[in-house]
Amino acid sequence: MREPGRTKLPQFLESTDPGFEAQFQALLTMKREDSPDVDAVVAQIIADVRARGDAAVIELTQRFDRLALTPQSLAFTPEEIAAHCAAAPSEERAALDLAAERIRAYHARQMPQDADWVDESGARLGWRWTPVEAAGLYVPGGLASYPSSVLMNAIPAQVAGVDRLAICVPTPDGVVNPLVIYAAHLAGVSEIYRIGGAQAIAALAYGTQTIAPVDKITGPGNAFVAAAKRRVFGKVGIDMIAGPSEILVIADGGGDPDWVAIDLLSQAEHDESAQSILITDDAGFGQRVAEAVERRLETLERREIAGASWRDFGAVITVRDLDEAADLSNRIAPEHLELCIAQPREFAAKIRHAGAIFLGSWTPEAIGDYVGGPNHVLPTARSARFSSGLSVMDFIKRTTLAEMTPAALRAIGPAAETLARSESLEAHGLSVTARLERLNDGDL
Amino acid sequence: MREPGRTKLPQFLESTDPGFEAQFQALLTMKREDSPDVDAVVAQIIADVRARGDAAVIELTQRFDRLALTPQSLAFTPEEIAAHCAAAPSEERAALDLAAERIRAYHARQMPQDADWVDESGARLGWRWTPVEAAGLYVPGGLASYPSSVLMNAIPAQVAGVDRLAICVPTPDGVVNPLVIYAAHLAGVSEIYRIGGAQAIAALAYGTQTIAPVDKITGPGNAFVAAAKRRVFGKVGIDMIAGPSEILVIADGGGDPDWVAIDLLSQAEHDESAQSILITDDAGFGQRVAEAVERRLETLERREIAGASWRDFGAVITVRDLDEAADLSNRIAPEHLELCIAQPREFAAKIRHAGAIFLGSWTPEAIGDYVGGPNHVLPTARSARFSSGLSVMDFIKRTTLAEMTPAALRAIGPAAETLARSESLEAHGLSVTARLERLNDGDL
Numbered sequence: 078m079r080e081p082g083r084t085k086l087p088q089f090l091e092s093t094d095p096g097f098e099a100q101f102q103a104l105l106t107m108k109r110e111d112s113p114d115v116d117a118v119v120a121q122i123i124a125d126v127r128a129r130g131d132a133a134v135i136e137l138t139q140r141f142d143r144l145a146l147t148p149q150s151l152a153f154t155p156e157e158i159a160a161h162c163a164a165a166p167s168e169e170r171a172a173l174d175l176a177a178e179r180i181r182a183y184h185a186r187q188m189p190q191d192a193d194w195v196d197e198s199g200a201r202l203g204w205r206w207t208p209v210e211a212a213g214l215y216v217p218g219g220l221a222s223y224p225s226s227v228l229m230n231a232i233p234a235q236v237a238g239v240d241r242l243a244i245c246v247p248t249p250d251g252v253v254n255p256l257v258i259y260a261a262h263l264a265g266v267s268e269i270y271r272i273g274g275a276q277a278i279a280a281l282a283y284g285t286q287t288i289a290p291v292d293k294i295t296g297p298g299n300a301f302v303a304a305a306k307r308r309v310f311g312k313v314g315i316d317m318i319a320g321p322s323e324i325l326v327i328a329d330g331g332g333d334p335d336w337v338a339i340d341l342l343s344q345a346e347h348d349e350s351a352q353s354i355l356i357t358d359d360a361g362f363g364q365r366v367a368e369a370v371e372r373r374l375e376t377l378e379r380r381e382i383a384g385a386s387w388r389d390f391g392a393v394i395t396v397r398d399l400d401e402a403a404d405l406s407n408r409i410a411p412e413h414l415e416l417c418i419a420q421p422r423e424f425a426a427k428i429r430h431a432g433a434i435f436l437g438s439w440t441p442e443a444i445g446d447y448v449g450g451p452n453h454v455l456p457t458a459r460s461a462r463f464s465s466g467l468s469v470m471d472f473i474k475r476t477t478l479a480e481m482t483p484a485a486l487r488a489i490g491p492a493a494e495t496l497a498r499s500e501s502l503e504a505h506g507l508s509v510t511a512r513l514e515r516l517n518d519g520d521l
Numbered sequence: 522m523r524e525p526g527r528t529k530l531p532q533f534l535e536s537t538d539p540g541f542e543a544q545f546q547a548l549l550t551m552k553r554e555d556s557p558d559v560d561a562v563v564a565q566i567i568a569d570v571r572a573r574g575d576a577a578v579i580e581l582t583q584r585f586d587r588l589a590l591t592p593q594s595l596a597f598t599p600e601e602i603a604a605h606c607a608a609a610p611s612e613e614r615a616a617l618d619l620a621a622e623r624i625r626a627y628h629a630r631q632m633p634q635d636a637d638w639v640d641e642s643g644a645r646l647g648w649r650w651t652p653v654e655a656a657g658l659y660v661p662g663g664l665a666s667y668p669s670s671v672l673m674n675a676i677p678a679q680v681a682g683v684d685r686l687a688i689c690v691p692t693p694d695g696v697v698n699p700l701v702i703y704a705a706h707l708a709g710v711s712e713i714y715r716i717g718g719a720q721a722i723a724a725l726a727y728g729t730q731t732i733a734p735v736d737k738i739t740g741p742g743n744a745f746v747a748a749a750k751r752r753v754f755g756k757v758g759i760d761m762i763a764g765p766s767e768i769l770v771i772a773d774g775g776g777d778p779d780w781v782a783i784d785l786l787s788q789a790e791h792d793e794s795a796q797s798i799l800i801t802d803d804a805g806f807g808q809r810v811a812e813a814v815e816r817r818l819e820t821l822e823r824r825e826i827a828g829a830s831w832r833d834f835g836a837v838i839t840v841r842d843l844d845e846a847a848d849l850s851n852r853i854a855p856e857h858l859e860l861c862i863a864q865p866r867e868f869a870a871k872i873r874h875a876g877a878i879f880l881g882s883w884t885p886e887a888i889g890d891y892v893g894g895p896n897h898v899l900p901t902a903r904s905a906r907f908s909s910g911l912s913v914m915d916f917i918k919r920t921t922l923a924e925m926t927p928a929a930l931r932a933i934g935p936a937a938e939t940l941a942r943s944e945s946l947e948a949h950g951l952s953v954t955a956r957l958e959r960l961n962d963g964d965l
Contacts, residue, residue, distance in 0.1 A: 169943045172936035179933070183646060186638075192630055201880075202627060202894050207873045209907050223944050256943055292907040311762065314907035318755065336955055343948040378947045425922065429651045436645075436924035441952035444925060447937040450646050451921035463653050463736040463758035465919040475909040477895035478869065480880035481888060489623070492616035493891040499613045499700055500667050503822045504787040508885035511780055 089363070090394045092401055101394075105408065105459070109350045109390055110321055112300065119304040122275040123283075130285035137276040142218070142249040146271065148287045153258065153269045161258035169224075169256055176448045177228050177263045183450030184236045187469040193478070199485040203478045208238035209314070211289065212472060213281035214266070215296035216257055218247035218273050224260035225446060229453050229467065230295050231264030237472035242266045243291060245281060247273025273298075278305035282313045295471065297454075316467055320457035321350035324442055325411035325431075327402045327424075328366070330359030332417040332438045338369035340415055343443050345386035346379040352390040354409070356402045363393040403427040410461040413442045432461045483516055533807070534838045536845055545838075549852065549903070553794045553834055554765055556744065563748040566719040567727075574729035581720040586662070586693040590715065592731045597702065597713045605702035613668075613700055620892045621672050621707045627894030628680045631913040637922070643929040647922045652682035653758070655733065656916060657725035658710070659740035660701055662691035662717050668704035669890060673897050673911065674739050675708030681916035686710045687735060689725060691717025717742075722749035726757045737916065741898075760911055764901040765794035768886055769855035769875075771846045771868075772810070774803030776861040776882050782813035784859055787887050789830035790823040796834040798853070800846045807837040847871040854905040857886045876905045927960055 086107070090100050125133040131148045138144050153161070162170075193203035214230045216222060227244070234242055244261050246254075248271045261269055270288060272280065278298075284290030294306060295316040306315045324344040328337050341353035357363045370387060374380050396402050399418065406414060410430035418424055421436035428434060432455030435442050446453045454467035481489075490509040497506030530551070534544050569577040575592045582588050597605070606614075637647035658674045660666060671688070678686055688705050690698075692715045705713055714732060716724065722742075728734030738750060739760035750759045768788040772781050785797035801807045814831060818824050840846050843862065850858060854874035862868055865880035872878060876899030879886050890897045898911035925933075934953040941950030 166943075168939055172939040172943075175933065175936045176940065179640075182640070186636055187648075189633060194630075196623075196626070196894070200893065204895070210873070225940055225944065311902070311904070314904070333955075333959075336952070339948055339952040339955055343946070343952045346946060346948045373948070373951075378945070383948065421924065428920065429654070430918075431920050433921040433923070436922065439927055439930050439956060440923055440925040441956065443941060443946075443949035443952045444930070444934070444937055445921075445923055446949060447940045448933045449644065449923040449925075450640070451648070451923055455921075456918075458755070460755070460758070461918065461920070463918060466921060468919065470914070474874075474900075474905065474907060475912065476872065476875050476905070477877040477889075477899075477910060478880065479877070479884055479889055479893040479895055480865065481884040481893075483883055486883050486888070489619065489892045490888070492619045493888055495612055495616040496620065496669055496891045497887060499610075499616075500669065501822070502787070502790060502887075504783055504790045504817070504827065505887035505890060507817075508780070508783040508787045508887045511777075511783055512883060512885065515777075 086392070088367070088392060090392060091360070092394065092396045101405065104354075104392055107390065109352060115300050115304050119275045119301055119308060123279040123305060123308055126276055126279035126285065127283050131287050134272055134276050134280050134285055137274065138247075138272050141274055142247050144248060144251055144271065151270050151272065151287050153271065155267065158258055158262060158267065158269065161253055161255040162262050165255040165259040170259055173224060173228065173256065173260055173263060176225065177232060179448055179450040180228055180232045180452075181236060184233050184452070184469050188236065189470070198488040199482045200489070201478075201480040204475050205478060206473045206475055208240070209293045209472050209474065210239070211241040211243070211291040212239045213291035213294045214242065214244045215277060215294065215298050215302055216244055216246040217298055217302070218249050221297075222246065222254045222257055224254070224256040225453065226297060227257055227260035228264055231261065231266055233452065233467060233469045234472045235265050237469045239472050241268070241291070243268040243270065243281065243288070245270045245272050245277035247271065247277070275301045275305035278302060278309060282309035293472065295467065316454065316471055317456060317460065317464060319454070321352070322347045323352045323411055323457060324413040324415060325354045325356065325406060325409055326415040326417060327399070327406060328355060328357045328362060328417040329399065329419060330357070330362040331419055334362060334365035335369045335373070336438060336441070337366045337417055338373055340441050341366070341370060341391065342373055342377060342383050342387070343441070344413065345383040345391065346377065349382050349385040349389070351386045353387060354392045354394065356394045356396055356405055358396055358398050358402065360395040363395055367393055399424060400427070406431070410459045412455045412457045412461065413445070415440070415442050430461045432456045432466050486512055487516055530836070532811070532836055534836060535804070536838065536840045545849065548798075548836055551834065553796060559744050559748050563719045563745055563752060567723040567749060567752055570720055570723035570729065571727050575731050578716055578720050578724050578729055581718065582691075582716050585718055586691050588692060588695055588715070595714050595716065595731050597715065599711065602702055602706060602711065602713065605697055605699040606706050609699040609703040614703055617668060617672065617700065617704055617707060620669065621676060623892055623894040624672055624676045624896075625680060628677045628896070628913050632680065633914070642932040643926045644933070645922075645924040648919050649922060650917045650919055652684070653737045653916050653918065654683070655685040655687070655735040656683045656737045656739065657735035658686065658688045659721060659738065659742050659746055660688055660690040661742055661746070662693055666690065666698045666701055668698070668700040669897065670741060671701055671704035672708055675705065675710055677896065677911060677913045678916045679709050681913045683916050685712070685733075685735070687712040687714065687725065687732070689714045689716050689721035691715065691721070719745045719749035722746060722753060726753035739911065739915065760898065760915055761900060761904065761908060763898070765796070766791045767796045767855055767901060768857040768859060769798045769800065769850055769853055770859040770861060771843070771850060772799060772801045772806060772861040773843065773863060774801070774806040775863055778806060778809035779813045779817070780882060780885070781810045781861055782817050784885050785810070785814060785835065786817055786821060786827050786831070787885070788857065789827040789835065790821065793826050793829040793833070795830045797831060798836045798838065800838045800840055800849055802840055802842050802846065804839040807839055811837055843868060844871070850875070854903045856899045856901045856905065857889070859884070859886050874905045876900045876910050930956055931960055
């Protein structure tokens, strides 16, 4: 059961209104998504795949996707991949080529440096980054089967140096999106399974007779996929559990109300639970944007979805000035923040919590969804307060390094002995003491 | 009920043995820890703290810690903190000072750089790192109340620039470890609550009348704390859920068997579920280490714990050569890897999965627990395959930046329009189209 927030909250808010703080709090804590409790079903599916492997995956795919598979047809063959790639329209292929190139260039800059130094005690310290060996990428089937998401998940893994990338994408009734296959191919992925749901996550995490297990699983999915990812977390790494999409546009009165209206709708059209908010210091501009939204909603293909999202969760907030807009933005910690203002760069310096910032009126958020370069997998539901979008960092990990010399151990070892004693960890202390005794014996 | 692995597995393994692969697999997948199912109790505690705030926290502290608190005495006062700091013995204080200084110097090097560049399309791209605003650190009470863990959790947060740090440490029957308070003070933390368990995690995540909520929670704890952290994940960020400690020592025949024995025992003494493994290319050396372990176990203070861990989960593996040792080590992906061999630096280059590496015989793992500089909060249970130890990165997050010019939008916008159309996201495409039309109208 969906509980529209609009029953409690007006669409237009003004920060000078005495009731504003309460309204803004309601906006912040508004429950936009139902989480159907699928955990028991998912636990059973995972147990079944662990116990019976391929046979369980095949049965569940028959049941949920109405598709008859064998262990041999779980994966696309190289010939099938080539045929789907050839079937992808050339204009879309060229667009994906450009997107892949730009995403790769952006993420290549994210690779962090190793470090190695000798400190004043003589201790050699540092760290080293190494890639995850195998990653699994989940791609939803049906309407939300986005080739752009394949690029956004697979390219950071590829740039990180992951050896093996496996994709799971369900193909209900056998329907394949050739652009998804082409995007996988572009990102160097040749291991693609036509399975989905919790059974696909279980197969990636625990392996089957046909599918080798991976170390990390990323990618969006429905409630079953999300619950399965939560359950296998620990056995493998996972990325975030993404909620419905959000955009916050901050605009002064100088822009085009219609541009802002479409930008708000470009999130609203994703999902009835999506949220689009405008903050402006010009009440008249806010009014014109709202009118433009209604006009655009008359003809938009996904007007039912976008309209429901805007009615239930959309808001136009008028503030005294842009400083107040920055404060409210930091409290919202939006997934996407668009700055349609005269001096966006100066203003951006005031923003502390946001997944991605789009600066200036020439930067619609949709550019970031496809070809900008930065990742479009971003923290939702205010989690930009403590987390980041997907990046190369999700596919590498750090090993710290320490190497003592006898002199270094003599310098810092006694403090370790003292602390080990105070924590009642005798062997910890003895491991230092035995070595220091050797030094004091004059062997070295 | 504990299920000792030793019933199935010998303590001495040889890689040349035909049964070795099966034995090694058993060692890898050995269940060492019971996870008591406390989830229902924890869910209730969290709901209670959310509903009743301070009153619930105070009641639960009375019940579990036999300690009567009021909202006013939930936190240590500045005077109490000063008194506990003064009560800490001076030798321990000096040791913590040295540890804090070295941990701070190491972690200061971890701060990543912001980035900002203009690409060939004219698009300005980049990212910016910002600190989490408020972090909560959990410190267990009783025996496992380690001041060193306070430093390892609080200093990275402090280095990251976190504005507010709150510590929760239970004080059962009112017993306070003054070194924990001193360590908090050293790390700049003055907000310390004498509460623990799931109720402390709930208070940090959701806030009470007295305790402001935080954005990120880190620190070790018992099954209740771990279950509570899993439950509040999403509302706040959490660090890893740590399992029992582990060490893998790789040794050639050239070292001192007694040193290696103590190093193995320094993990074993943590916990009956800890695991200590030696891999050596010298069977005789392995035998001598095992004998030294038995000798040390005769007198070790925590011999019951360490002995149980060694008997149930310890192992000595003889391999053909050190290359084979590196392969096995990468399959184990140990939390701690100690290299007691002649050329540790060259060998370390072959290691892909390990939380921390200690190079050479002069670097006992215990140095890393206290004063080495690297963090001692490290991935356990083979999760070094996909995750890293605690660092400054856990307390900062990345905001990506993109700023188009009209020329950049003209160059890359059409590809975004194409991809939006192919994903049936019309408003995404229109947000680009509306701007490109303006450009084509010749307004600019």
